[in-house]
Amino acid sequence: MRDWILKRKAGSDGRISDTDALSTYIGTIIPRREDKGRLEDEARSNGETRQFLTRVEVSFNSKANYYTFEIPALGFTHNQTIVEDYVWDRIKDELIGEAGGWGLVKLGYMPPEGNKKNGCFTLLDYKNFCPYEVNLDAYREARTHFTVEEWMDIILGAIDYNPDGYATRGLFDTEIWEAKHTMLTRLLPFVEPRVNLVELAPQQTGKSYIFGKIGKYGHIAGGGSLSRAKLFYDIASKRFGIISSNDFVAVDEIKSIKFSDNKEMQGILKGYMEDGYVNVGGVKVEGDAGIILLGNIDVNDMDGSKDMFRELPEVFRDAALIERVNGFILGRKIPSLTNAMIINDWALNTEYFTEIMHLLRAPAETLRYLGLVEQLVWTKHDVDKREKDSVFRLCTAYLKLFFPHADKELIKDSRFRSDFVKYCLQPAKRMRETVLMQMKIIDPSQFSKRFMSTYKLREDDV
Template identity: 65%
Template structure:
């Protein structure tokens, strides 16, 4: 476990006390981690604790309205001309048919059909909305009464992007440089996503198994920090998959089991709609419970997924749809099915048993390394603020940062093969290594990477896990399509 005093000194304004019982209350209220930490930061005393639970409950009820309060907000907007500011997730869409912007607030039931953003408001707030197609923010609604043939609609009066911290990547890198022990830094990152590193240690566990469990938990963050990383994780239940992808970050999207359409993922081509899909504005799209997922058109979806996962863009109805979102497939399987040589895709829908689709997955997350989540694994104490950390990861996805870290990886890693090297395989390993470097060594530079200690740690924390994740993908392709892949072998990857 990390040194708490050191953590608070290196991150003086971005730590928060994560009280075990209090976190349970927020989970019961279905409040995401990044919102929880923002609220705790505002309401906690100097000791980091919240003593007045009743006052906290009243504040939460005021700032984050429940879905059943839609009618109250509607009446407030209509009667008073505006609502009180509240926190919610908003999505924006331009309607070329009416030449207007509309918005939706899915959690409260406001839809594009009964909303509008007037031009004078759009001109004031568009800089906070363009590029993200919406997001979490402080919102104030108004009401526009019916006029002639136009029906009444709710208007967006104010929007302030939800980012309560001043984010400085250089300051973050400087703070990371204070941690000479990468093991301690790994524990800091676990605390940032609500896990207590000491809780991963069970009686009789080997030290290496504990390390693998912690490292695997953090591997799930690669799509948060590196653009267009495609992963699959098939693991036992209750290992925290849905929590990581659904509750930690406001920039990603967890699509639950059920039906999923091309329109939802890429673009809605209905006349007058032209609504951008999830991949165009989310950092990642995690498709949960893939055993039960149903696509509205399997053949169409398989083709479009392969195109997007390969190139980062597809053509839908003559429109080019681009995105930086990684595609993540999540599913539950028994531990017994996670042994070398076993077909781990055997119970999945046919669309996921296409070797051409699997080949576009960069890595297989070894979720079986993580034990079922127990109370001891939940953070209880001072930790890095989740909201701050997810903002850092989002900023590290920028093209400039990705080029910088990829350049360092290219300097470090050399590839050898007796035959032709697969470009997909090499790109997968290098992309995973780049994400890992951002996660574990954000302070890396051209001088640091030349040191023997760094090379050794990069091999352990970045290169070896990346190769293993791609190796598992190849093994599954050999099982599913032996005619094409049985004689395929990975190249060898070394640190120069």
Template identity: 40%
Template sequence: MLENKVRDVFADMVVLKNPERTEFFSNLSLPSYMRDWLVMKFSDDDGVIDYDSVLRYIRQYIPSREDFEQFKFEMVNGETVRFLARIRVNVDVKTGKTLFELPDFGGSRAGASGEVTNDVVARWKETLLKESENWGIVELIWGKDFSSRQGKGVIKLIEYSPFCPYTVDLEFYKEARRAFTIDEWIDVLISAADYNPNGYDSEQQKLCFLRRLLPFVEKRLNLMELAPKGTGKSYVYQKISKRGWLISGGTVSRASLIYDNQKKTGGLLTRFDFVGFDEIQSMTFDKPSQIQTALKDYMEFGEVQGFDAQVVADAGVIVLGNINASRFNVNENMMEEVSSVFSESASLDRFHGFIPGWEIPRMHQGLVANGWALNTEYFAEVLHLLRDDLTYTTIVDECLAVPAKPDKRDLTAIKRLCTAFVKLLYPNATCKEDIPADEFIKYCLEPAKEMRSVIKKQLCIIDPKEFNVPGKKDIPDIQYNYL
């Protein structure tokens, strides 16, 4: 039985998942990594969880947003408060101060922000300043800031302890893959992402779902997915990993997304592994032509430009849109469903692949993870670490036979997608021979070509004069290199 093999191979890195506890933790609005840690902490060897202990722990250490007003009252009256929270830290170059905010309590707009003392920064700079955000125990006090004439009150972070329940041994994970067949491993990945592989009707549905995980393992992988409502695309990009950011609604500005010239700080693209745009048809952009130009440069070269700065970043750009059943056809114009920021041909050409979300079933109870599976936080951290491994690029290069003079963007897209598939499905591979040729073709090369070919078809439809011409309308005929 696959569950038993997962428990035997991964031991302490598995948790028991089922619909009941999924609903319980969903109601608490906790991220997956906090959820799985609590499950492990308060479960017995059979996976039975003590829900009362979980609730007591949460009440004591994980306050709700409404509790912060009480914390502020206690602090201004001389008390110190201490609790577990998600924290973001940045250095203000104008004042020279290191600032923090607690986004789950409303951040700076709600007064959940302040200064980090120099000794805390010095002790934890490798954690606080290198990651876009962290979880940890924070200790806060209130005091006067006498660097200004008014002597304004300010909250200070005087102690910090990172929430780090375990370390990830990437080599162990790679070696563990050898214990599973490709069919078993596909199911391991799906259950790790909080879904039940038994809820899918076919292998094709499973493989289509796994395409959503490709930006988790490969840098600057840009994808577009159009799907009906209710297929779970938002959950994958929002809840599985703290390394990604999903923008849902509202107005997107250049400062928040790319670079803030006033604060001289990079935007979301510089802080996360991927940035997703959810329900793109209803999203608005402040100065859209300016954002479009900046995004085209970023998606091509991986650099964000400020008035006086140039910052290298490696986040993927993910565009998600809802589409009705009458538009489920890659041979017709689907870009009418997408914001003009992304649907103009020069922008669309910079997307590496397309996910036909209508091939993924709507979320139903049978798709909720049910059984022993990899801890989602552990899994997400593994995927993050795989982004830096260059071995897989070399393997993919050896596997591909590329025709003369291929289109550069097509070739880049197919190679990058192939590399992501290899990282996801064959993390144990160290050379070409570690992946059977037929499996590489079926699970890596053909899906990559298919995903890029949809982008090419749409380009031919929306800009036929430029793309629907000999030599441009088809993707390169890349084959497996048997030599």
């Protein structure tokens, strides 16, 4: 959304010359909740509203045999809206499959008919605001022109961070690399289905920004109350929750999160994180969304050999639940953000990049990259299944992120193989090993004798 607006209002040098005019434009194109009454009057009195930018969520009403929509930011709900068939046929390619998305919207109004007491607001037009041609093959080809170090900096720019800003923190070169790599590790759920992560880290390192502001395909749930109905399925309204319509769901501020039923939520999370589906009231709820648990803990507790879960709610202090987490992000390696670390220059377009990451989650893409990982990585035959699945899933996600151009020929290259170990395999092993260490601390009677298997590059020809 930001880039879409700036593209229309910035000069050829990418800068805004009239910030007052930009502010006025934003106020017009993005209405606030208090503008709902004005939009309702436009729809009723004029037959249509002005075009505006918002997020629309669609749902099919099987009883009434038509589609409805809601605009959460403005308070328009499914029970007061309709998408007429002639409109749906025209816009469905822009909306279907997204369970809603950001776009340019125009509303109308349908007065009550016959014995009906209430009229409906109608969706007259919807245009996805993505103005780019998103082509994975072109993206892969572009990657071949950069080293992996250069590519890391390009990705950082795409998510609004200045790669040169890390050098201003007085870090050693190895610390700068770790800080950058750890920051980008947060993107693994953006490119790989069902990546479950935990990050317990200092404040002001950008956790909420990455998961809440980068792209439109994820959902961040803040601290407070969170229900099974919101996450998975609402039995009363027969509506699926946010798990089924997002690439990931990040639960922020987990130290303060509360569930209406801890045991129910613990059980349902374990089931979903293991299998990718759960049954709620006889309804099968499926999803590809990863579960991301985010929280702030004392810097003295940021050590894998200590109990990093000791201040968290009891629902999360369950080794069986933690075992279903694929990896632990070592957020202490990311320095607190400063202005110098925020990009203020040309960069890869954020919206384009998030569309690319979303496409990389497709089943065919996942099988392609997983196949390469399986050709590259050797481990013992008797390895624990959850451990192996986690390491391979993380490696697959890293491969998509840093080496999208990888193929069966490139993986034979000695330089690539060395980079793969550094950027993919070793970090994946460390992330999973931290999970295992926490399992041992929380339930030593069951896990104290479990150790990580060996993972290394295959010696034979690939």
